[in-house]
Amino acid sequence: MAQVWFLAAIWVGLALIAVLLAIKLRISTALSEIVVGTVAQLIIGASVGTAFLGAQQSWVTFLAGAGAIVLTFLAGIELDPIVFRKHWKEAIVIGFISFLTPFLGCTAVAYFVLGWPPRASWLVGVALSTTSVAVVYAVMLELGLNTTMFGKTILAACFVTDLGTVIALGLIFAPFTIRTAVFVGVSVLVFAILPWLTPRFFKRYSNRVSELEAKYLLLLLFGMGGLAAWADSEAVLPAYLIGMVLAGTVGKDHILIRRLRTLTFGLLTPFYFIRAGSFVSLPALVRAPFVFLVFLIAKTLTKFMGVYPLTKVFNYERKEGIYTTLLMSTGLTFGTISALFGLSHGIITQDQYSYIVATVIASAVIPTVIANAFFLPRHLLPKTITEPDREAATTGAPESA
Amino acid sequence: MLRIILVAFDGSEQSRSAFDLGLEIAAKFNAKLLVVGIISLPEPAISVEIDAMLDHGKTHFAEEFAQLAEKAKEAGVPFETEVGVGHPAEHILRYAEDNHADMIVMGRRGLTRVTRWILGSVSERVMRYAHCPVTVVK
Known part of the structure; x- marks a missing residue:
């Protein structure tokens, strides 16, 4: 047991180092944790042995897995259902195409250009099909576009893209057996009941110090996850x-x-991101840097091929269209989740995992930099947010302008 | 003629000194004081972190601005606040332009040369692109 506590101390210590780095360098804690995990594994692996960090230990795997599950749940709960109902056609079409073109395009690049095996190629397609809702949201917040219908529709489209990624990840690699049928059947039932049951249950039993709501949600997430x-x-x-x-x-x-x-944030995601980073092989990246470049270009180009024409269909101006497309070329959380899934299930090797994660990280940064530098649709930026606009942003009511 | 003075505030000692100076100038010129706080998001962000920072930032600025409001009230200076989200220099410049500020007053942290090269300096960027005079307080 002492060994477990000491190992836990090392992991939390790494998380603390990651936070300090994130504060100093003003980068996200997630990115910092991935980098710290990579470097820690390199140093510890070289000096003590690759198994010392214990990334494969069951309790570490559980905490990391729980982190991914709750993080994904919190991502899904950000959806604005009012905006989605109002602009569902635009959101679904842009979101679905934004998923489909890089999914097929990056799969093809991995298979035909790099000669990867079929399952690994499909995994690349899934991992690089994502759009980072958080990156898009951060940019929208900065520019005040999150209060405009343009911004809210793009955010809704991002949810659809990630939904495509998650469904593809959940179904492509699953062998279709009776278990799959049971899983799908139970899921449909649960999703139908939840919106009715949950508010009633909370209304009856909530607002107590025993954190009933959190336990209820974790029961759902762990049960359905299992x-x-x-x-x-x-x-x-x-x-x-x-x-x-x-x-x-x-x-x-x-x-x-x-x-x-x-x-x-306090406990679970550090285990997830540090563990994800610990599997990245820096020697692999150094040996063949062009692989990650090929994937980054493939992801961005395929997003362009899919999303940009659609923006014309919906009458976006040129700058708005390119801006939208570049933002939707970003990806972080679901990309790393997909890559880790592939590594854990033996679909991809550690080297392939490293190329995918490096691409995912680069895709979270580079397209937004280009978008903000050259294609910012300034005419959409609100000069000042008036009180009616603030209310509209809160209630989803039509804006004043 | 100074009618509107914009103070960039982040809760640091330097920004408090900047506020005090801005308040003094506003009182002398019968100007309005506009205090701007910027919640700077990490890059690349994840949803959980963004929401946490927004919550923390709003609470932080609400508490700080309440204290500043007291000071402005005692000095008899008209006082407004704004909280923005994103890159501090860009928002300071934009607020100054949108509100037709006649002067910007801001603090400056003592970054090392290397840190300044990696991260950039907010005060330097504001000084370079501002449409009005900028006073930097160390």
Whole structure:
């Protein structure tokens, strides 16, 4: 038992180092944790042995997996159902095409250009099909576009893209057996019941110090996650869908979300991202840097081929169209989740995992830099946010202008 | 003629000194004081972190601005606040332009040359691109 505590201390120590680095360098904690995990594994592996960090230990795997599940749930719960209902056609079409073209394009590049095996190629397609809702949201917040219908529609489209990624991850690599049928059947039932049951249950029993709501949600997430794993699918798939179906109810309980966020951010996600980083092989990246460049170009180009023409169909101006497309070329969380899924299930090798994660990280940064530098649709930026616009942003009511 | 003075505030000692100077100038010129706080998001962000920083930032600025409001009230200076999200220099410049500020007052941290090269200096960027005079307080 002493060994477990010491190992836990090392992991939390690495998380602390990552936070300090993130504060100093003003980067996200997630990125810092991935980098710290990579470097730690390199140093510890070289000096003590690759197994010392214990990334494959069951309790580390559990905490990391729980981090991915709750993080995905919190991502799904950010969906704005009012905007989605209002602009569902635009959001679904842009979001789906934004998923499909890089999914097929990057798969093809991995298979035909780099000669990767079929399953690994499909995994590349899934990992690089994502759009980072958080990156898009951060940019929208900065520019005030999150209060405009343009911004909200793009955000809704991002959810659709990630939904495509999560479904593809959950179903492509799962062998279609009776277990899959049971998983799908139970999932449909649960998603249908939850929006009705959850608010009633919370209304009856909530607002107690025993954190009933958090336990209820974790029961759902772990239970459905277990069912997904039993069906050889991926636990984050039901987590994302549960988040989306509860976005209109639980998503509005800001205090509950904040408590879940503390649990996730404070304990779980460091294990997830440090573990993800610990599997990245720097020697592999140094040996063949062009692989990650090929993937980065493939992801960006395929997003362009899919999304940009659609922006014309919906009458976006040129700058708006390119800006939208570049933002939707970003990706971080689901990309790393997909890559880690592939590595854990023997679909990809560690070297292939390293190329994918490096591409995912680069895709979170480079397209936004280019978008903000050259294609910012300034005419959409609100000069000042008036009180009616603030109210509209909160209630989803039509804006004043 | 100074009518609107914009103070960039982040809670640091330097920004408090900048506020005090801005308040003094505003009082002498019968100007309005506009205090701007910027919540700077990490890059690349994840959703959980963004929401946490927004919550923390709003609470932080609400508490700080309440204290500043007291000081402005005692000095009899008209006082407004804004909280923005994103890159500090860009927002300071934009608020100054949008509100037709006649002067910007801001603090400056003592970054090392290397840190300044990697991260950039907010005060230097504002000084370079501002449409109005900028006073930097160390």
